[in-house]
Amino acid sequence: MPHVITQSCCSDGSCVYACPVNCIHPSPDEPGFATAEMLYIDPDACVDCGACVSACPVGAIAADTRLTDKQLPFIELNAAFYPKREGKLPPTSKLAPVLEAPKIDRRSGGPLTVAIVGSGPAAMYAADELLTQKGVRVNVFEKLPTPYGLVRAGVAPDHQSTKRVTKLFDTIGKQRNFRFFLNVEVGNHLTHAELLEHHHAVLYAVGAPNDRRLTIDGMDRPGTGTATEMVAWINGHPEFTDLPVDLTHERVVIVGNGNVAFDVARILTTDPDVLARTDISDHALAALRGSRVQEVVIAARRGPAFSAFTLPELIGLTSTCQVVLSAADHDLVMRDLAVETDPLTRGKLEILAKLGDASAPITTPRIRLAYQLTPQRVLGDGRVSGVEFGLTGTDQAYTIDAGLVLTSIGYRGKAIDALPFDDDAAVVPNDGGRVRGASGAYVAGWIKRGPTGFIGTNKSCAAETVRNLVADYNDGVLTAPVRKPGELEKLVHSRQPDVVDAAGWHAIDAAEIARGGDERPRDKFTTVEAMLAAAAAAPKPTVRQRLVASLQAH
Structure with missing residues (x-):
């Protein structure tokens, strides 16, 4: 009863590392991983342990006997990835090589603090990679009152299994040293320079928000648009x-x-x-x-x-x-x-x-x-x-x-204030995520590599950027924040009184799910005003919670 990866595959790679017999490929260390349409389980090497099922964040893996009729073609598709073999396959035991999370050299004066701009997959995977280490604080800034970027607004509504990855993101967002600043637009409410005053580094994971345009006569007529805009609508x-x-x-x-x-x-x-x-x-x-x-x-x-x-x-x-x-x-x-x-x-x-x-x-x-x-x-x-x-x-x-x-x-990245931009490739010029000519600035996701890959491809992309960011911190390259930790919240609230925190997002999330009732996974709010009204219903922090938050900030 070999297991099978189906259409919902996000190429996260978690299943690769969970597999005890290395039967899922391509793995993140192999050529072609970044451009593979999905990952594939070798039916001859699979030992049916089910470890991959538990590791998959989008529920894309099942035993071949439990597939729906629509999923049956994926049995052959998984098998076809592997060459035909003569004779019995020798047992496999080598684990896929796991790149260890970067080790942070802790120092006096406070933790490594990183601002992440954007809250989509690349941003959340980068936060996860950073927070595997003690002595790190991550602040995520998102211009909308709701997080998760294209997973929320770009995945088609009839692909609910793909959206399950948000459960992983929810878990990341509940970590002690993670903080959301939602409804805050960097470049409007805050500048890049101001973020650097409060953080050792700023990591941009803002995707490629612009559509490539078709330059033919009539494309400005009423009744024209882009498929991306339609999906967002x-x-x-x-x-x-x-x-x-x-x-x-x-x-x-x-x-x-x-x-x-x-x-x-x-x-x-x-x-x-x-x-x-x-x-x-x-x-x-x-x-x-x-x-x-x-x-x-x-x-x-x-x-x-x-x-x-x-x-x-x-x-x-x-x-x-x-x-x-x-x-x-x-x-x-x-x-x-x-x-x-x-x-x-x-x-x-x-x-x-x-x-x-x-x-x-x-x-x-x-x-x-x-x-x-x-x-x-x-x-x-x-x-x-x-x-x-x-x-x-x-x-x-x-x-x-x-x-x-x-x-x-296709898509195009958008220039970011204070950072260089390659207009031809529509990316921020970088070396492994390090922005060229901008100390303390990093990129991950589509703004780093262009609009290629899938949701989970951002995991290995973000990991590379974080490894280089931590290496720079350990080498003393990054400048320590000049502002006191508690000043960031005051600055944000002075510029954007309607900032939404994690509690506000959880209130929005709960209200949407409740609106969906028994028939729908959720009924979304579609205006910022409605989102802010739902966020305002979030319970206020107790005195003890405010005290703990203040101590953590310092």
Whole structure:
């Protein structure tokens, strides 16, 4: 009964270190870990101990006898990662090498204090790595009243298992020397220089918040946008609550065919009654109930072998949605399949080859994958009416009618005040997380390496940054804070009286869960004002708690 990793895999790597027989790969020390679509269990080496199940933060691992019908393809997918073997496999006992947490050379004058800007996966993994050592204090600053970044606002609501990683983040946030300063924007309420006055180092884990834009005529028309904005609107991100989303036309076109495009297409074609059991925002659910969308076309510039979506997501999409191809695109799939040798790409092509025919009448909302279409311009007299494509490599034009056109062609990092910025790569120039030319400044996550990898990939990325930060501290490179510990809270409150602490976040969290009742995991607040009102209901700290907090600050 070997165990199997399924679509929900976040590539955290915790399962790798929990496995007593080193049968989960690629491991964080192996080439390809950072870009792997998921991790895989070797069915021949697995000893069925279940240690990986307990270690997985998103519930992505199960025994092969306990998989749902939709998960059964992952048995073969896990096995296919490993080469065919002749004869009996010798027993494996070597543990995957675990990089020890950096040892901090404690000194008089107080603990190592680090400000982390951002509260998504990279930020929380960095905090976790720092707090494995005694003598460290971590303060996390987040511009929204709620933490966890893209896990809360970027993971599709029907992927609740992926959002389970927030339970791990909750555990990290309850550690003694961890503190949230939510609803506080660095660069607005506080400057980088001010943070350095109160900390030995500032670690930025702010992601890549901007979408790459498609520069063709008509992309400024009403009815255009990005898939990322749509996901934020669907998830109830307060900055996108009022996004104008028109679902009155029967067709939506998404340019770009990565996993985010899949998320949007899947939500737009899923029965709203199914979505009503998720944490989708109320305004999005209401719009979807009135939707007239019958087809979402996901258009890609190149051929099927170059599809940007991952194989696990394709398996998940085709098991839950009706996905079709035109006859011409089916021919492209078969052409690529005849010559492709890469196992993962072949896996995608084999699934694509079995998709239904787009010429069949539309009976239920469906998704159509389209290839070799280069967008030329967005059509419309005022509002969007369609997209004109060029058939890639030819002079042939091809028009698709649509009432909503979204792009999903990647992300870009945003420049940070007082730090250098590589505008071409859209990252902060760094060496292993050390910001070049800015002593005391560090980066982790997408702002460090670009928009690659998955939620758990940020764990090894953050660990590298923290190791270098601690090494600099031990070597005396970092300047000690010039302000007294208790002054930080006073400064923050003077600049942002509506700062939300951990208690406030827990009050928001509890209120959302209560609003969800028995039918939904939570019913989110979608405005800052509502979040702050919920946070205000948090119990006030007792005199003893305030005294303990004061002693800890000093």
